Amino acid sequence: MTILHATPRLSFDVYEHRLIGENVKFTASPNTSGAFQTGAPDTIVIHFTAGSSLDSSVNVLTNAESGVSAHFALGRNGDIVQMLPTNKIGWHAGKSHYKGRSGLNRYSIGIELDNAGQLKPRGDGTYESWFGNVYRESEVIAAQHPNQSVLGYWHKYTDIQIASTISLCKVLCEHYPISVVVGHDEIAPSRKVDPGPAFPMHQIREQVLLEISEDETHTESNGVHTGSLQREAHDAVPRHIASPVNRVANVSANALNVRKGPNVSFPLIENGLHKGEVLKVLEKQGEWAKVSFTKVGWVNTRYINEITEKSPFKT
Ligand SMILES: [Zn+2]
Structure with a gap:
């Protein structure tokens, strides 16, 4: 992509x-x-x-x-x-x-x-x-x-x-x-x-939501605040999209918490992603993975199963 x-x-x-x-x-x-x-x-x-x-x-x-x-x-x-x-x-x-x-x-x-x-x-x-x-x-x-x-x-x-x-x-x-x-x-x-x-739904989500938060940093310095909770979540997360992991994972827990950053001290942005829900893995830090679903946030990798993506007309 x-x-x-x-x-x-x-x-x-x-x-x-x-x-x-x-x-x-x-x-x-x-x-x-x-x-x-x-x-x-x-x-x-x-x-x-x-x-x-x-x-x-x-x-x-x-x-x-x-x-x-x-x-x-x-x-x-x-x-x-x-x-x-x-x-x-x-x-x-x-x-x-x-x-x-x-x-x-x-x-x-x-x-x-x-x-x-x-x-x-x-x-x-x-x-x-x-x-x-x-x-x-x-x-x-x-x-x-x-x-x-x-x-x-x-x-x-x-x-x-x-x-x-x-x-x-x-x-x-x-x-x-x-x-x-x-x-x-x-x-x-x-x-x-x-x-x-x-x-390319996952890439669209990542581009739209991440870049909006960058634009907003700009806007906020001018004293105008138009942020939604979603966009605030991105601002708390370092953005390294240069080398995407590009893997897919399933939620294996019954209700998976998603946080603003890669440890339990970060606030929740979603509680209770359902078992089986498909996530795109964007980046990893230790045992935490940054994932995209309808939002972007961090989850503990103990509660997801990574799966291999099929590539068109090959393998
Ligand atoms: Zn339709």
């Missing part, structure tokens, strides 16, 4: 709940339940469109008959279409549940990425989408989705799409108290597989 280290800083801003920037347009969707309540949105939900183009997906998401919408759709060339102002509730999450809350539409901004989704191998080295487009092997990754029992084939996202997603998430974090970035497949695991294993 070296591309993420070279992420261009696309400059976006949000004004009156509208995204401002190059290659951004607004096409209104009627599909909203009205304004968010105070404190929301605090979550970003990432999706793939499983569609054939940005235009076709925007047509669906802005059609009153469809009953679906999202705040943003991102094209494969990095173009962004906003369809709802970011103070309005969209219809992208459906029946969903996450960390004790259900109906995530009420709390979240929905971002749809133009991507064909899960593909079928045709047996000749090419892959086919549900709508009949054919993709070369170079456009596909093979990976087992955590919600599925067998290896699957997934349409890759483009580098510019990922870079735009990161920039968009960052600007949203500057304007709203976002503390969670999550996939649709994590809030509706029995129904959904998007954005799927081709989407």
